[in-house]
Amino acid sequence: MSRRFLFHSQSNQEEDIFDPPFSLASNTLRTQKPKKKQKEEKKHEKDQSFTVNSELPFDYRYSYSETNPAVKPIGFREPTRFSPFGPGRIDRKWTGISAPCVKPVDLEKVAEERRWVLGEPLTEEETAELVEKFRHNDCSRQMNLGRGGVTHNMLEDIHNYWKRAEAVRIKCLGVPTLDMDNVCSHLEDKSGGKVIYRHINILLLYRGRNYDPKSRPTVPVMLWKPLAPIYPRLVKNVADGLTFEETKAMRNKGLNAPPLMKLSRNGVYVNVVNKVRAAFETEEVVRLDCTHVGTSDCKRIGVKLRDLVPCVPILFKDEQIILWRGKKDEQNSGS
Template sequence: MLLPRDLLLLPWRRATAAGEAIARRLNHHRAPPFSDPDDDPPFTRLAERPPRAPSKKKKKEEEDQGGRIRPPEPASSDLPFDFRYSYSETDPAWRPIGFREPTRFSPFGPGRLDRPWDGVAAAAARGEGAGAAATSREEVLGEPLAEEEVAQLVERYRHSDCSRQINLGKGGVTHNMIDDIHNHWKRAEAVRIKCLGVPTLDMDNICFHLEDKTGGKVIYRNINILILYRGRNYDPKQRPQIPLMLWKPLAPIYPRLVQNVADGLTFEKTKELRNTGLNSSPLMKLTRNGVYVNVVDRVREAFKTVEVVRLDCSHVGSSDCKKIGVKLRDLVPCVPLLFKDEQIILWRGKVKQENSVSLQFSPEPS
């Protein structure tokens, strides 16, 4: 029986024909048992190459080193001060009561510094290095700048679009920042430093540590902007060697900042002062990473009329709130009573009360 021509071209017939073509093509590439050895069909397994012999240069280096790689020698520095993570935000007089990490873990790395790390600082060798450092600093600074030279440097570096700028945050004057300043001094006479956050409460402290640790001189100061000059005789090739910290060490554990009962008061009186401060209107509202240069003066002025002051530190962070309280305690001075819900309650202290009473009832001199 003969089928029509259209039935021969049905889809199932075309699929079968295509399958047969593919099968013939695969059978064509399949190597028969007695095929030509020169034939190279696809997916042929290549012979494994033998491993390469070590180069003569590498072998010679291993022989010179005794067959093992020696660790680098620990770095040494002639700087006369102790190495700390932050110089402006820590006080050597504060002694911690505990540590959050083992003290054997130095932030400079294992075996990379010849100074022992005690969990807070890497102490320098005590000697006569301080006097020599002061003499060398005076030699590097040279003659004082004239007013025209200062005005020229200030005009060049005081603008916000200055490329030679370093941002100083809540960490204050950190150890690695000293190296950054010297790196800028390679190609620039001065560097612009923009200060933000908690360190701006005490700008005098920042200026002191910048000049003391770098050897430069602050020639311009406007609110939170500083310009640090390197000196007339500064030579980048003779800059001090500053080992870098590889990570930020965990802060030690210090005694409690706020006691349950304030000194000189009873528990009921302390509780009453805390409630009074929480219910009073805030003196100021501080922002995160703001400029706090006028906070100390405002608190001192407020303590002339009121006994308790509240500072609103919403969105500042609990850590920064405690740092602000510590600085105000030493700068005003005052007594922190409470840190709650990012609110700081400060008491002017019993000494302030006694002084005000004595001045009020003291007889006038005749």
């Protein structure tokens, strides 16, 4: 009798499609499919709306403070068709070092909008209050600026901090600290804020009185760090103004000279330029001990010192930087 009962229940299940034990399960399965499709459609629409963003009035680069647009690369380590923003995510073409701005930019209009966002200058009392709130090491609104300098994705992080705070504390370390003026100018130019406090390697970036997080510019994020292109050699076999034998003698003299100073990895280099300039008043060749700093950072330091001092890097060996002050006649004519 139990077998007939089971068989009878199965037949009723086949005949009655609205059988209570099975109707709920079938309905839930049917309602799940449209929900997934709706989510996928919304996500697709969001991606499509993100692909046409090129509102920022400057060329997109991985690093703004550590690259010189005037220096053209001689080669690339990866195909230029691979954009770090991802395929089709921005309406700009990646050239291997940047994504140039396509639309014409009205600089006067951009400057006027930034002045309106900043509003009236802060009073001394307001500035002192913000500085006291954000300048301490235990501040939760802090960003670290490392060897990459002012990077593109850092702009997105700055705006995210500005959603909940009027200012953000930026701690700078490594090679960018050789030229803090350059870091401050790029931060203000690319973010639209204003540096209201600067102490050695600590900056305080203010968002402005009229800043609205809802109308903030959209910053497309780089999905990966692009490989650095290939640039011309920094050190020549024969320095300009010297013969081969004189260049060799200068290099040996620099290697045997005591180091002017020892640089640490990801340290603070704000005083290096002034010390090298002062040393060149009495010395012809200067050696910097960069043990454990890294070969790539040594070359970046040499490039910055070449332009800031100015001087001529003549040797990078065993993480030692040898700098030559150049001909006195050229220095006098340049000054």
